[in-house]
Structures are given as structure tokens and as C-alpha cells.
Amino acid sequence: MPSKDYEIKVDNQAVGTKLKVVKKFDWRNYIVYIAFIGVIIYFSITLGDQGFVSTDNLLNIVRQTAMISIMGIAMTFVISTGEIDLSVGSITALSSLVAALALQAGFGLVGGLVAGVGSGLLVGLINGLLITKVAIPSFLVTLGTMGIVRGAAMWMTNTAPVPIIDNNFNWLFGSGDIGLIPILLVWTLIFTVIGHILLKKTAFGRQTLATGGNESAAKFSGVKTWKIKLFVFLGTGLMAGFAGVLYAGRMHAGRYTFGDGDELSVIAAVILGGTALTGGMGTVIGTVIGSLMIGVINNGLIIMGLDVSQQMMIRGLIIILAVAFGKKSGAKS
Template sequence: MQSKIKGRFRFDWQQNIVFIAFAFVFIFFAITLYKDGFLSVFNIANIFRQTAIISVMAIGMTFVISAGEIDLSVGSITALSALSTALVLDAGLGIIIALIVGLATGMFFGVVNGFFVSQIGIPSFLVTLGMMGTIRGTAMWLTDTKPIPILNDTYNFWFGSGNIGLIPILFFWMILIGLIGYVVYNKTTFGRHTLAVGGNEKAAKYTGVKTSLIKFKVMALSGLMAGLAGMLYAGRMQSGRYTFGEGDELSVIAAVILGGTSLFGGMGTIIGTLVGALLMGVINNGLIIAGLDVSQQMIIRGLIIILAVALGKKK
């Protein structure tokens, strides 16, 4: 009887490593950077602003990695979606058209990625690596590397720079997308099939799962989420720039893997992804407040990504 109770309440340290790491890092910075304002309301709100956009991309990436694929083009898609949204607003076509164009930009490149992966059979790593440069180059060419300002205050408020009380509007976007992602991932046939494809593609195919269609859908979803992230970038920065999202693909992948999604597919968690994104946001914020220069921040973030991959392999 006693052994049964022990088994029932046994704490799985590995399964909950992201929560432990988040608590440790947050407490560490709270103590060491207390006098520098780490715990101030302004700084906590800033962490959510920095984290929300990564979180949105990470939700889409969770589906991709769970299916045994990868998407390196999300940062570039984010930049082009931000620019296309800014261009529509600058032309005076209104918020609704801007939203459609921004999301359609992300979805289009997600569909292109999905086509090459699922129908042509090119590994997702190679497809999205090539698309990463192609899309970034398109963003640079489209605007001649110039930023496009967004002067629509309504758009800027609801898609990035606004606050409801003390809470940034981006926090609500993060929660909304997180809830939708959780339901789709855990409560729908699409979510179950995504995990089945990542866990054992051949077995999933024999049981009737349309594996090619699932791969197509997860790549398209990733593009859509990157498109939304680009729109939020544009609202937060009140402009569109080709530099948006540079390096974000690494932070997104690290957040997903740290959150408990297996790098090799078949296992994942949306809540863990959100906590993983928050962990990355807290680390970035703490390093900046601590006064580390850009090169030192890059070294530490690189080590975190290596750790994330190691944890994913162990699982």
C-alpha cells in the first residue's frame, strides 16, 4: 500500500525541468538584480512584451516539432508579415485589409514550406533553411531596407503597444493563442494525429493517418503563427522592418524543447512551451539588466539552446 502511494506521488524531475528552471532563474535574478528593478511592475510587464511574440511563434513550432519536423523560416516570415501589414496601413487601406494581408503572408509561406516537405519530400530543415534567406531577402527588396512607419493608433494599441491597466495587450494575445493551441493540441483529432506522425510515422500511416496532410498542415500553421507574430511586432514597434525576427527561430525552438517537446517528435506540451518562452524571456531580460554585452548574451543563449537539445534527446 505504501509503495503504491509513493508511486502515485512520485515527482518526475525530468518531466517538470522547465518549471524548476524557471523558478530557479526567476528567484536568482530577483535576488541578484533586486536593486536594479528586476521585480518592478514596469520590468515584469516588459518581460511579457518580449515573451509574447516568441510564445505565439512557439505555439506553431510545437506542432511542427511534435510531428518530427522543423521550421527555420519563422523569423523571416515574421519580418515580411510585419512589412506587408505596415505597407497596407501606410497605403490607407484600413486595419481589416492589413490583418488579412499580414496573416495571408504568413500562411502563404507556411503552405509553400508544407508543399515541399509533404509533397516533394524535401527535409523540412533544408526547405525552411532555404526559405529563411529567400523571405528575408524579399523583405529587404520590397522596401529597399527602409522601415515603414505605422501611424494608425488603433492598430498599434490592439496589436502590440497598448496596455489594459498595467497589463500589456501582448499578454492577452499570448494567453489567447496559448488557450487555442492547448485545445487543438490536446483535444482534437489533428493534435492526436500530429503526435502520432512524430512518434512513429509508418505506424500512423498504417492506422489510416494521412501523414503527408498532417505535415502540410503543421507547416502551414507555423507560417500562420509567424504571420500573426509579425503583426504583433509591427504593432509593438509601430513600424515594419526587415530586421524583425532575426535569430528568433533559435529562441522559439529552444523554448519549445525546454518546454518538454521532444526534438524527435511524438511528445509535447503547449503549457510547457509557454513556460519555456517565459524562461527565455526572463533570461534575456536578466542578462540585459545585469549589463552583459551582446556577445556575452549570445554565448549564454547559445549554451541554453545546446542544453535544450540535450534535454530533448534525453527524453
């Protein structure tokens, strides 16, 4: 009899394990992937004869969303710490102009890249120091720098665009293709891999999530949370600066209008992808899928012939529904 009780106990434990595995699977964790596939299927059926599924159109969606995806990867780290950065759109404008001016001054491809990315890194450093050392909320700091940086971009060229005639720069940072693959897709994939590994496989990533999950507990466990926050804002400045370089390369010019409103699209992509707005959970791959889904929706609505007001309403509704369904989800990969 004792042995039978033991067997029953083992069986119960096994059943409990199975139930636990089943319980851990929550479809809301994968809402962005389900929604993304659903949106593609819907538009493929309804707009298939209007060119939605053509290779050119799908690659065009990738080009249009590349900068949002790249900035979103960095924003995933910021939001995972429970902070936010509203200045990324303005940084892209500034960095595009700085890169274009550096090229115009004869500093070459590398000089243009360093100047453009460096300007973004500088803004990120200022944001990070004001947030961590002066203890000003990130919303207020980045709201202020958003206006300052956009104004500086307008002032430095008197709102005039700065053309870029360096074909190598334009090809490498925006308008080039490797066979059928846009160079913008290559850059997106590179940063997606780097961001995913950094967030999920490194001590920095674990500390980032710990800082957002419970900052006090993270401090007690030895995490220098102020350094983590400083580095994540340096990251958004760096990636927004690089996105500005990509804007400049794709459009063959630097313009103060680049990135206008991108901060909202970036934040939407991050939250849509499964990163918790309150911090503690983050997913780089989900962010990129969220960005692509926004791009697919925009593209599909345009092909359908809806006017701008209708597009805005439908996009907003879809984002609200997707986030609501996945509200209590845990971020996956």
C-alpha cells in the same frame, strides 16, 4: 488460508499501484518549470534593488517574449511531428511590411491584418507542399525559404521601413495596454489556451503526436500524415505572420530586420519547454514557459551589465543544462 492469500494479493496489488504512481513522477518532466522559478528567484535576490522585480520590468519581459511565445506555440506542433521550420523569423519581417503597406494603401485595420497574416500563410503553404508533396526535408525547404523570404522583405521596400500611423492598429496589435496588462500578454494567453486545447484535447493533436512518434504506425492506423504535416506548416506560417503584425504594431512600422534570429529562439523555447526534437511529444504550456525563461535570462543578464559575448555564453550554457537534465523527460501539459 485461501482468503488470506487473496488479501495479501490485493495488498500487493495496492502497493504496486502506489509504487507505480511514485515511479511515474519524474522531476525531469518539470525541469523547465523548476528552472524558470529558480532563475526568477536568483535574479530577484541578486537584482532586486536594481529594478528586476518591478512591475514595469516584468511586463517588459512579457512584451519582449510575446512574439517568440506565439511562434513557439505553432512550432510545438511542427517539432511534435518530427519536422522543423527555420523560416518563421523571416516570415515576421515580410508580414510586418505587407501589413504596413496595406495600411498605407488605405485598406484599414482589417485589411492590414489579413494582408500580413495572409502572407505568412502563403509561405507556410509553400513550405508544407514542398515537404509533403515534393518530399524535400523540412530543414532544407525552410532554410531555403528563410533566405528567399528575408530577401523579398528587403527588396520590396529597398530595405526602407514602412511607418504605420493607424493608432487603432498599433494599439490592438502591439503597443496597447488594458489597464496594467499589455495587449501582447492578452494575445499570448489566447493562443496558449487555443494551442493547448488543440494539442491535448482534439483528434488533430493526437494525430500530430502520433505522426511524430511513429509515422508508419500512424499511417497504418488511418492517419493522413501528409495532411497533418501540411496543416502544422500552415500553422507556423499563420502564427509567424501574426507575430509580424504584432512586431509592426508594437514598433509602429514594418521592417525587414524584424524576426532576425527569432527562429533559433523559438526552437530553443520549444525544446526547453519539453517538446521532443525527434517528435511524438509536445507541450504548449512548456513552450511558453521556455520562452519566458529565455526572456527572463536575457533581461537579468542585461541588468547585471554583462557584455553581449558574456550574455551569449551564459544563455547557451543554461539552455544546454536545462535540456540535458530534461532529456529523457515526457512532456507534460
